[in-house]
Amino acid sequence: MFSSIQSAKRKVITFGDDGEQVSRPTNSSTATESSSSSSSSSSAKKHNDTQNGTTKHNGSNIVQDKTSSSSSSTTASSTSEETGQRLSKKQKRQLQHQQDSRPKKLINKEPTTEAMTQKAKELKKHRNSLPIYTARDIIIKEVKENACVVIVGETGSGKTTQIPQYLLEAGLAAHGTISVTQPRRVAAINLARRVAEEVGTPLGQKVGYSIRFDDTSSKDSLIKYMTDGIMLRELLSDRLLLRYSVIILDEAHERTLRTDILFGMVKGIQKQRQDLIDRGRKDIQPLKIIIMSATLDAEKFSEYFYGAKIMYISGRQFPVKILNTVEPQSDYVDSALVTAFQIHQDEAPGDILIFLTGQEEIENMEKLIEEYATDLPPTVGKLIPCPIFAAQDTSTQQKIFEPAPHGTRKVILATNIAETSITIPNIRYVIDTGCHKSRGYNAKIGIESLLVEPISKSSARQRMGRAGREAPGLCFRLYTEDSFDQLEEDAIPEIKRCNLESAILSLKATGIDDVTRFDFMDRPSKSGLLRSLEHLYALEALDDEGKLTDIGTKMAAFPVDPPYAKVLLQSEKMECTKEAIEIISLLSVDTIFSAPSSKREEANEARQKFTSLDGDHLTLLNTLRAYESVKGDRDWCRENFINSRHMRHVLDVRKQLIQFAERSGMDPKKTCGHDLEIVLKCFLAGFFQNTALLQPDGTYKSILGGLTVSVHPSSSLFGKKREAIMYDELVFTTKHFVRGVSALESNWLSQAAPKYFGQRHA
């Protein structure tokens, strides 16, 4: 058992820690043993998640313990059953080897061609020593013989770097590029770099990547890593994706909105291409589809893709022992704090990673750790809190990568950014609160929410895995075994809990007219679809029959959400395109302002300089102008609490929107000069539904729906009372908060949307 902290004011949390209680399933260690197991997929689950030992202690301290030898064992043991139905025993053995291909350091300097070839030769030896290499021929064979294949393998197992190369070597890029889609930009970049090095040609030749603002790929690229968003844009100009011979949809288990749309799109495209070939078109080649997932929910993908064969590639990770609490914890922040100090005092060196839900919680925890660290006996080294969340500036984020000074220990306080997006080195201990913030969408009333909710089992396993990347680790779950058992297996796919306007406009623009009959893997609710269709109709993107209008066609061409696209089109008529583009760019990042809560006063004061009485849209514009007048000076940004990374992103978006505007025949330089009221009226063309009127009691009530909304404290109009307001976004958290708020005159509404407000305000 853990010893308690000698601190009178702290409680002690009981976890299990008795080596003899650890039961490691014998059939999880090797593939051959597991293949003789006759049990079904429930056995894999059992190994991973079922308690193995129970000890009584003082009546109430029931100790639970279990070991997961990481998801690789799950993979290995279930490999047998799943592949058993489809692959021969020999194939099974070949597929079930373990592998090691954790990321190696990349070469930064530009090497010569010879050096690159030499390097590639060296890497070749490494590649061929990877256990996935023994499955190479089977993978090639299956892909050649089948239109769709599902491959399950651990993240970082090497499947994403090796399989495209195997297919390339097998000649599958002869009639088109092999593409690999990723949900994240950094992943696409890093994978392409690594694979270019292994292939032995400069990045951008045989191997390239394509992400927004950065395309290293060329016509000749044989393997192309890209974000799923880029592939969706490419669909608009190449509806049959004829430049691709193989499309690999990676990280399918994440079920992002974009991958879900791509599932249906590529399935349809594959069929269309085959139909054309069957009708004698010699210039068209069939499309191969490969779905890659890191979790075991492969049956669903297989069913969707005509019962596609599932192949399992086991990965290797160090074992992570899971420790659940004995009792439910009423306050997980407090429990996490106590657990962190228990680890710090009792456990071997290695950093701690705590999953929390948001910035506020993280900053509170940071203060608490510093406070309680003063109670530590002098023999114990320092415990250094390191917050990490997306809104931080890059320089702050870099700190988590610096090693802790000798004799000290870092405790990383992270949102779920550390679950998939950022990999932090030297983590041996994970503390999982079991909660995260999750975006929700109530289609009935069309309101988005952002609430703390329990995570899914797959999230819990993903979090656990973060402790076993470099050495065996421990995962402290601040919830009971029973609570874990009651979690959902997987998160609800994003497509079922978000606004679908953008997705629907894309579908319509690629010729899919009846979106209600689109082949969704998981169908969004009817009311969600209808609400989005109605909004697109209100924006004049669709006509009475739901067909795309000329306006809708133009809107779909812009890489922005439909309401912004409408604003852009409107800005031409109102002669304020320059300002519209700038404000849309500014609204396209989370926020250009950033400050830790400790410096909030200072930050607010700095922001006063840019504040417009008319609200956030013009405040943002003022800030951009000030930023440009100092040429984006880093020190200026720091002094004014401006997130320079986000600001640079704003400039990139602006540049791109200017190009898109020119391409659609607009003049992006058209300006309204000092008459900025025009821009706000222009925004109403896209946001007339996002408006609220001041009530006699001083609150705001939304015009559509009559909802009481509160101005978010980050807004320049917070606490101000104006006749009417327009907002960029409404999200329910503790209240219905509106963000990106500007003041209006209510008579502008009837001009902006006469169909909706004409009678009421005439």
Added chain:
DNA sequence: CTCTCCCT
């Protein structure tokens, strides 16, 4: 009196 995260 406060904003999980990703993408074009």
